[in-house]
Amino acid sequence: MEQFSHHAALASPGATDTFATCLGARLFPGDVILLEGPIGAGKTHFARALIQSILTVPEDVPSPTFTLVQTYDTTRGEVWHTDLYRLLHPDDIEELGLPEAMTDAICLIEWPDRLGSLRPDGALSLDFATTEAEDARTLTLTWQHDKWNERLMGCLP
Amino acid sequence: MEDNLTILALESSCDDTAAAVVRQAKGGPAQILSSVVFDQTKLHATFGGVVPEIAARAHAEKLDVCAKEALIKANVSLFDLDAVAVTAGPGLIGGVLSGVMCARGIAAGADLPLIGVNHLAGHALTPRLTNNVRYPYLMLLVSGGHCQFLIAHSSSDFTRLGGTIDDAPGEAFDKTARLLGLTQPGGPAVQQEAQAGDPTRFAFPRPMLNKPGCDMSFSGLKTALRRARDEIIAQKSGLTRQDRADLCASFQAAVTDVLSEKCRRAIEIYMTEAPSEPLIAVAGGVAANTSIRAGLERTAHENNCAFLAPPLSLCTDNAAMIAYCALEQYRNGDRGKGELVARPRWPLDRHSPAMLGSGRKGAKA
Numbered sequence: 001m002e003q004f005s006h007h008a009a010l011a012s013p014g015a016t017d018t019f020a021t022c023l024g025a026r027l028f029p030g031d032v033i034l035l036e037g038p039i040g041a042g043k044t045h046f047a048r049a050l051i052q053s054i055l056t057v058p059e060d061v062p063s064p065t066f067t068l069v070q071t072y073d074t075t076r077g078e079v080w081h082t083d084l085y086r087l088l089h090p091d092d093i094e095e096l097g098l099p100e101a102m103t104d105a106i107c108l109i110e111w112p113d114r115l116g117s118l119r120p121d122g123a124l125s126l127d128f129a130t131t132e133a134e135d136a137r138t139l140t141l142t143w144q145h146d147k148w149n150e151r152l153m154g155c156l157p
Numbered sequence: 158m159e160d161n162l163t164i165l166a167l168e169s170s171c172d173d174t175a176a177a178v179v180r181q182a183k184g185g186p187a188q189i190l191s192s193v194v195f196d197q198t199k200l201h202a203t204f205g206g207v208v209p210e211i212a213a214r215a216h217a218e219k220l221d222v223c224a225k226e227a228l229i230k231a232n233v234s235l236f237d238l239d240a241v242a243v244t245a246g247p248g249l250i251g252g253v254l255s256g257v258m259c260a261r262g263i264a265a266g267a268d269l270p271l272i273g274v275n276h277l278a279g280h281a282l283t284p285r286l287t288n289n290v291r292y293p294y295l296m297l298l299v300s301g302g303h304c305q306f307l308i309a310h311s312s313s314d315f316t317r318l319g320g321t322i323d324d325a326p327g328e329a330f331d332k333t334a335r336l337l338g339l340t341q342p343g344g345p346a347v348q349q350e351a352q353a354g355d356p357t358r359f360a361f362p363r364p365m366l367n368k369p370g371c372d373m374s375f376s377g378l379k380t381a382l383r384r385a386r387d388e389i390i391a392q393k394s395g396l397t398r399q400d401r402a403d404l405c406a407s408f409q410a411a412v413t414d415v416l417s418e419k420c421r422r423a424i425e426i427y428m429t430e431a432p433s434e435p436l437i438a439v440a441g442g443v444a445a446n447t448s449i450r451a452g453l454e455r456t457a458h459e460n461n462c463a464f465l466a467p468p469l470s471l472c473t474d475n476a477a478m479i480a481y482c483a484l485e486q487y488r489n490g491d492r493g494k495g496e497l498v499a500r501p502r503w504p505l506d507r508h509s510p511a512m513l514g515s516g517r518k519g520a521k522a
Contacts, residue, residue: 039332040380044323059502063324065331066171066302067249071501095214097251130380 001121001144008157010137015157016042019139020049022155027054027106029077031151032120034112037128042137046126047081047108054079064110069096071105078105084114093118124148162239162487163190165263166480167224169216169256170248170276176223178231178238179286179480187286187484190231192470192477195219213251220259227476235267240493242483244476245273246500253499261497270493272483277505279478281309284438286481287467291434295427295462297420297453300441300473301327301342306371306423307505308430312485317506318423319371326412326443329375333408336383337401347405348446354399354406359385361411363418371423373415382408409448417452424460436463440472 010016023033035043048061054074055061064070064083072079080101087093093115101107102120112119122145129138139157160183168175177192228234243260246253257273264271280298284290296307296315305320324332327344334343339350361381364374382404389400396404424437437457444450444466457464471477483491 038383039336040383045376048323060504062302063328065328069249130383134384
């Protein structure tokens with residue numbers, strides 16, 4: 001499969017919100033977005049902005065670090081927001097029900113390196129990095145599945 | 158209304174599995190007859206972190222053992238109980254469901270009412286369990302997953318004054334520990350390190366202090382800490398012990414300042430209700446941090462408010478608080494007649510607007 005990638009600058013948290021909102025509106029169940037980057041790079045910020053923009057009923061979108069998974073009913077279908085950092089064994093990912101969710105729901109996955117062999121080929125990977133400027137981030141998008149070409153058209157930051 | 162009430166409660170909404178029996182004579186103080194917690198932290202400390210108990214099956218395997226142990230330790234039988242209670246949310250749905258199923262089985266078998274309890278209400282009522290404090294009191298729930306100011310009016314009536322719009326302070330402590338190579342859970346590790354540190358060396362942000370209200374933000378703090386760390390590393394290719402201690406102390410000072418100032422504002426709002434015995438209680442693991450605790454206590458006293466921090470064993474997840482909450486619900490007429498639904502999210506205050514979300518709007522969650 002061909003590998004696509006795109007590099008972008010996000011000048012402010014607002015720029016991240018704009019991208020998240022644009023992409024959120026185009027997602028379908030079965031879409032998996034892998035959120036990569038170190039602590040404080042903006043992974044949860046992106047996920048929160050995306051979820052908030054498609055929630056059926058406005059509600060809190062807390063960090064999933066402690067609860068591992070937060071699920072939401074949205075206008076695009078069910079969304080799973082997960083943080084795998086605390087998981088140590090691939091078995092835990094199965095127990096969590098994530099493989100099923102990756103087919104049936106929209107998944108936003110933080111610390112996807114924990115997925116190991118369960119990492120789906122069709123996912124969109126968003127790698128966030130901090131910059132010299134306090135509020136600015138860089139974002140590297142990579143994907144193989146060509147469905148993302150459509151999803152991202154006109155949304156790319 | 159029964160004078161003497163005895164309730165068995167199960168709790169499995171988070172990492173731990175717990176069961177407890179609580180008894181209360183009408184008008185008297187509540188008595189914790191037993192409180193059993195299967196703690197994962199100790200078991201997995203060697204792995205350098207808390208391994209979350211994600212498997213519903215693992216909770217299920219421990220729940221009945223836990224319940225039995227709680228009954229034996231309390232020296233009561235199922236026939237001595239007036240009701241069975243269970244955490245019905247918020248939390249990880251698999252765990253919550255296991256608890257609900259197990260409790261439903263016990264209640265059906267013993268022909269007892271089954272009372273569903275909100276995990277957060279359990280935490281919020283802990284000051285009544287331990288010290289029988291009077292409504293309305295002000296509550297700060299501050300832990301790994303939560304941070305909110307609530308006024309407690311009754312076991313089912315809470316007003317949320319504000320809280321974090323992103324990370325909870327406990328999470329900020331954990332991530333600080335991760336960034337500095339300290340052990341998990343981060344709270345005790347950072348506090349220990351901060352003892353030898355200079356809290357004024359790094360001017361970390363105090364987010365949202367310039368905004369009115371009781372909302373807080375802690376997410377930016379970890380970013381600021383990371384930048385400060387990276388700057389030092391760039392300068393001298395590493396961190397000294399002193400650098401790390403100073404980073405911890407400065408971080409802790411920032412969290413303390415934010416919580417103390419927002420606490421002052423929360424007390425101000427609470428006082429407009431003219432409570433007969435003004436009191437602020439702090440529950441949650443973060444209340445164990447001595448710097449934060451001292452800051453909150455000072456703020457309370459400066460504002461003519463009593464300060465209470467229940468013992469840590471009752472501030473972290475446990476089933477005694479669930480049993481106590483059910484006791485109050487029972488006295489208010491809850492006999493578990495409604496359908497008991499396991500709920501992953503269940504905000505205590507359904508009237509105040511949602512606040513978590515990039516600061517734009519304003520549950521475990």
